[in-house]
Amino acid sequence: MTDGRTTLNQWADAGRCDLPRDTGTDQALSSTLIRGLEILALYSDSEISLSNSEIARRLGLNRATVSRLCKTLVHMGYLRRDPKGAFRLAPRILSLSYPVLAATRWRHRLVPPMRELAEMSGGNVTLAVMTDDQFVQIQNVGNPTSFPHVPESGVTGPLHRSASGRALLSLLEGQALFDKLAELRQKFPAEFESHAELTAASITRCRTEGFCTSYGDWRANIVAVSTPLGVTDDGLRVALSCGLPRFSAREEYVEKDLGPRMAEAAKAMRLMGPFVPGPAEPGRAAI
Amino acid sequence: MTDGRTTLNQWADAGRCDLPRDTGTDQALSSTLIRGLEILALYSDSEISLSNSEIARRLGLNRATVSRLCKTLVHMGYLRRDPKGAFRLAPRILSLSYPVLAATRWRHRLVPPMRELAEMSGGNVTLAVMTDDQFVQIQNVGNPTSFPHVPESGVTGPLHRSASGRALLSLLEGQALFDKLAELRQKFPAEFESHAELTAASITRCRTEGFCTSYGDWRANIVAVSTPLGVTDDGLRVALSCGLPRFSAREEYVEKDLGPRMAEAAKAMRLMGPFVPGPAEPGRAAI
DNA sequence: CATTTCGTTTCATATATCGTAATGCTTGTC
DNA sequence: GACAAGCATTACGATATATGAAACGAAATG
Numbered sequence: 340m341t342d343g344r345t346t347l348n349q350w351a352d353a354g355r356c357d358l359p360r361d362t363g364t365d366q367a368l369s370s371t372l373i374r375g376l377e378i379l380a381l382y383s384d385s386e387i388s389l390s391n392s393e394i395a396r397r398l399g400l401n402r403a404t405v406s407r408l409c410k411t412l413v414h415m416g417y418l419r420r421d422p423k424g425a426f427r428l429a430p431r432i433l434s435l436s437y438p439v440l441a442a443t444r445w446r447h448r449l450v451p452p453m454r455e456l457a458e459m460s461g462g463n464v465t466l467a468v469m470t471d472d473q474f475v476q477i478q479n480v481g482n483p484t485s486f487p488h489v490p491e492s493g494v495t496g497p498l499h500r501s502a503s504g505r506a507l508l509s510l511l512e513g514q515a516l517f518d519k520l521a522e523l524r525q526k527f528p529a530e531f532e533s534h535a536e537l538t539a540a541s542i543t544r545c546r547t548e549g550f551c552t553s554y555g556d557w558r559a560n561i562v563a564v565s566t567p568l569g570v571t572d573d574g575l576r577v578a579l580s581c582g583l584p585r586f587s588a589r590e591e592y593v594e595k596d597l598g599p600r601m602a603e604a605a606k607a608m609r610l611m612g613p614f615v616p617g618p619a620e621p622g623r624a625a626i
Numbered sequence: 627m628t629d630g631r632t633t634l635n636q637w638a639d640a641g642r643c644d645l646p647r648d649t650g651t652d653q654a655l656s657s658t659l660i661r662g663l664e665i666l667a668l669y670s671d672s673e674i675s676l677s678n679s680e681i682a683r684r685l686g687l688n689r690a691t692v693s694r695l696c697k698t699l700v701h702m703g704y705l706r707r708d709p710k711g712a713f714r715l716a717p718r719i720l721s722l723s724y725p726v727l728a729a730t731r732w733r734h735r736l737v738p739p740m741r742e743l744a745e746m747s748g749g750n751v752t753l754a755v756m757t758d759d760q761f762v763q764i765q766n767v768g769n770p771t772s773f774p775h776v777p778e779s780g781v782t783g784p785l786h787r788s789a790s791g792r793a794l795l796s797l798l799e800g801q802a803l804f805d806k807l808a809e810l811r812q813k814f815p816a817e818f819e820s821h822a823e824l825t826a827a828s829i830t831r832c833r834t835e836g837f838c839t840s841y842g843d844w845r846a847n848i849v850a851v852s853t854p855l856g857v858t859d860d861g862l863r864v865a866l867s868c869g870l871p872r873f874s875a876r877e878e879y880v881e882k883d884l885g886p887r888m889a890e891a892a893k894a895m896r897l898m899g900p901f902v903p904g905p906a907e908p909g910r911a912a913i
Numbered sequence: 914c915a916t917t918t919c920g921t922t923t924c925a926t927a928t929a930t931c932g933t934a935a936t937g938c939t940t941g942t943c
Numbered sequence: 944g945a946c947a948a949g950c951a952t953t954a955c956g957a958t959a960t961a962t963g964a965a966a967c968g969a970a971a972t973g
Contacts, residue, residue: 367697371961402919403964408659428726428729433763437780448771471703475721477717492727689951690933693952
């Protein structure tokens with residue numbers, strides 16, 4: 340039996356990593372559009388308002404260029420100006436997300452069991468889907484005031500360094516998993532290496548026991564339990580997770596009680612969503 | 627006493643409309659960025675998947691141009707490809723919205739009273755904010771399966787042709803209201819005219835009675851009651867609304883019971899949010 | 914009041930973007 | 944199974960367009 344770190348690297352070795360090694364400016368991509376989107380992506384819960392020069396500095400752009408791009412974004416209604424003249428995200432940006440929310444209407448059917456889990460555990464229960472090298476939360480249930488961060492749709496996190504991410508990885512089959520791991524290893528070499536052991540163990544555990552756990556791997560003060568739900572008919576990989584403040588999460592409770600309960604709940608929830616029948620259930624073959 | 631239509635036009639006449647009459651392509655705006663964002667904005671709950679040529683047709687662009695823009699959007703993670711090769715919005719688009727949701731964390735405090743209203747009325751209760759010429763819903767409470775459309779954050783609608791919109795307009799003061807009306811009249815001349823009577827009456831009613839109603843003005847089968855909540859410390863105008871399927875909304879109930887209840891609830895909710903003390907309360911001067 | 918910082922605009926230049934046309938792929942039909 | 948038709952993508956030259964330097968006005972800072 341090899342250790343998890345070796346295993347994960349072997350898996351990643353088996354993946355083709357066709358990232359085109361980022362040859363400076365890719366001729367086939369529209370750089371102006373990229374820059375505009377990068378401006379929108381600069382914002383976060385701790386970065387509410389950004390000045391022209393701040394944006395220019397962060398993205399390494401000329402101030403004049405930023406001025407024009409921001410003017411365009413304001414014109415489109417996705418940015419607005421605050422009293423000081425700096426730029427903020429405008430509420431209209433929500434309208435871009437709406438189609439995704441509408442297309443995942445099945446979330447609503449999963450809310451009651453999610454609420455049960457949230458009340459039972461006192462934590463925050465989320466649905467997350469995989470997008471490229473991240474997970475994105477699409478549904479949150481729980482008491483949102485009790486957490487240091489703001490749990491909402493749109494929260495993103497790393498695939499290889501969080502319970503949600505690892506549960507999502509466990510939904511990948513064979514070559515698809517190898518490819519994804521190869522991609523992650525190339526993009527985040529150091530992180531991949533330092534978390535390889537936990538990631539390998541979590542993927543395996545999701546497949547045998549139906550859940551995995553994480554103690555502050557992503558957010559230092561959050562303990563998380565996550566379980567793979569399945570793949571929807573339009574190809575979204577979905578995981579169910581529960582986050583608890585570290586101080587209120589005894590390890591034995593998490594491992595022996597909450598984890599198995601989550602796996603059990605997931606079993607029922609798989610029948611409530613549009614998940615394609617497949618090898619998503621725990622207890623299946625190793626890879 | 628003049629009629630409402632005349633009144634609204636007089637108000638609009640008093641507004642400066644500094645829209646630069648759209649002189650073809652504005653040199654100061656980045657057309658590539660605009661086109662890319664227009665692609666993302668094409669999606670809706672009824673347009674889940676769009677092919678390259680479909681996008682090109684709708685936006686009047688060359689197919690080769692669309693191919694490149696979409697490739698860029700896929701590269702950024704905001705679009706993904708479905709099995710047929712067409713483009714869909716990727717879940718990552720949600721991450722752009724997250725900062726707006728996080729910045730309006732006060733919504734959570736308003737959810738309990740919203741839930742009460744939803745259960746009492748059997749309808750769907752929403753918070754909406756103004757952005758340019760639209761409202762955007764930022765919070766939904768109710769039973770989402772009972773409606774023909776999908777109530778979610780990100781739903782947008784017209785300011786001058788919906789209860790939410792009119793309640794938001796009623797939050798504008800003096801010249802700001804005139805300017806907004808002038809803008810709306812220029813952008814939607816026919817609609818503005820045909821709904822002028824109702825819009826004027828609703829704005830006035832919001833200010834005297836604290837709520838307004840709409841019978842299918844926006845969505846044909848939805849009756850809505852809306853009440854202005856106020857302006858937040860960072861300048862967002864917020865309205866509280868309740869939508870009911872038309873068949874279950876007796877006019878007398880809506881006007882004599884639900885409306886006043888909403889206005890009453892709003893009074894309490896104004897103390898729970900970050901609303902700046904100002905002339906948002908009903909009973910204030912005419913304009 | 915002087916000085917610095919910042920945001921916007923102007924303008925010439927370089928180049929990134931566009932559209933045509935050709936290629937290659939998939940789909941549908943006989 | 945072969946052919947045809949439609950569609951998406953790529954290549955490439957022409958051109959419109961985005962860029963960055965510099966200048967300007969405004970606002971904050973000393």
